[in-house]
Amino acid sequence: MRRTPPAVRLRDFQPGDADALARLLHESVREIGARDYSQAQVEAWSPAPAGAAAFLRRVSDGRRVLVAIDQADRPAGFIELCADGYIDCFYCHPRAAGTGVGAILYARLESIARDMGMRSLRVDASEAARRFFLSRGFRVIQRRELERNGVPIHNFRMEKARIAQPQGVPMTQSSNDKAPVILLIGASRGLGYAMAAECLERGWNIVGTVRPGARTPLHDLADTHPGRVTVERLDVTEPDQIAALHDRLSGSRFDILFVNAGTANDRQDETIAQVSTEEFVNVMITNALSPMRVVEALQDLVPADGLIGIMSSGQGSIAGNEKGGHEVYRGSKSALNQYMRSYAARHAGEPRALLLLAPGWIRTALGGPDAPFGIEEAIPDIVNTLLSKRGKPGLEYLDRLGRAIPW
Secondary structure, three states, X not given: OOOOOOOOEEEEOOHHHHHHHHHHHHHHHHHOHHHOOOHHHHHHHOOXXXXXXXXXXHOOOOOEEEEEEOOOOOEEEEEEEOOOOEEEEEEEOHHHOOOOHHHHHHHHHHHHHHHOOOOOEEEEEOHHHHXXXXXXXXXXXXXXXXXXXXXXXXXXXXXXXXXXXXXXOOOOOOOOOOOOEEEEEOOOOHHHHHHHHHHHHOOOEEEEEEOOOOOOHHHHHHHHOOOOEEEEEOOOOOHHHHHHHHHHHOOOOOOEEEEOOOOOOOOOOOOOOOOOHHHHHHHHHHHHHHHHHHHHHHHHHOXXXXXXXXXXXXXXXXXXXXXXXXXXXXXXXXHHHHHHHHHHHHOOOOOOEEXXXXXXXXXXXXXXXXXXXXXXXXXXXXXXXXXXXXXXXXXXXEEOOOOEOOO
């Protein structure tokens, strides 16, 4: 399910906008900024709305200010471009967050900058803005440790070195402009995080998703590799969040989209007749329905010769089911395989590579402590098989050593 594109119009700043934009900035900091910064930091960042007079003084230096106006004739966001290519303020109202307003504003600003003969753009970005600008081809130059009203706070100095790109050139770049990029859904821990770390070591840039909530190892990886790892938040079971992720990444291009999502019922020795309806639905939504929703929603971010893959399981093989057991989990992965085969049939003859990858029984939170293989010994094979599938059109169901699994 795709969210309806935001119905906004763009226009240049007018003096009468000043008070509303000052309040928009304050509300954005207090609500959106609070997702990445402490309460003390957001209070120091914007103690109160600046007021119309202060806003007008700040923008009186000739900078270009673009304003997005919604259907109710209210400002939904604004962005500022200075004469030297510096992007100063860039804020969206909380009600417009995740709707694509920011993407619309930035796309217009970059077009204006290009028309003005600018070759590069610079910005000092917050945590949320850093994620946005990384998806638009910026790279992190420096993490800046600052003090605002006596409170330590940080932002990121970023640059996009080349903006004179023809339309259709991939927008997702980072500190290595030629590095391939993988969008890894479900990279907070376990196999997903290990895949992100392994791909990073092999020269890939990573955009990885984590469920909303606590800090994860992927955040630490991003902190130690600025400009190469970007963290996005996503619960794959929420269609609106999938649509919002697409809006945030719109205009980006990924060499690989890989979906790593999986859960199991609490008692895996239950038969299909014993499992509760609630648990059955939860497993099927997480393991079968949600990965396919992600693929359908994000497929346009992958070029025609790219790769789309999903983490499946050898237990999804119907032909290989000779001993039974794990009936609910097994059935959900069989359903996933069937849905992916239907997707492949709808896209028959296209050059894109499609992959269902069965990693084997590995010691993870899902696999348990009795699994014969650890993550560290399995992950190189998993990534080898994933990368080896590039450039090979059509769907394959492979184990981590690249061997075909019977359907």
